[in-house]
């Protein structure tokens with residue numbers, strides 16, 4: 616999954632975080648798709664899950680703070696999308712521990728995560744950027 620300029624929202628801090636997320640998720644998916652033994656993949660799975668739990672939460676907080684700052688009208692709905700994702704990651708890592716580090720679960724998770732990330736960054740987050748641009752244009756009128 617390649618990072619594209621059009622995914623930028625124009626806020627350097629957030630764009631850097633998005634790029635980092637893309638890089639991490641891409642590496643994760645590539646490892647899972649490789650023909651290495653599952654036992655070799657497990658350490659990266661663990662690492663990615665804990666990264667997702669920490670980094671994503673910080674990223675979401677920063678993004679939500681930015682939305683509040685610009686008075687983004689759909690902030691509440693956007694926060695719900697973030698919260699649902701955090702809950703999903705939490706559920707998956709719990710299941711993963713309970714089921715004894717099962718590969719099928721993680722393969723499904725990786726696919727969903729990748730699709731969610733592209734869709735969220737390229738669509739939902741772009742709406743924030745559009746609003747910010749519109750607001751700025753109105754202020755400059």
Ligand SMILES: [Fe+2]
Nearest residue numbers: 678735739740
């Ligand atoms: Fe977002």
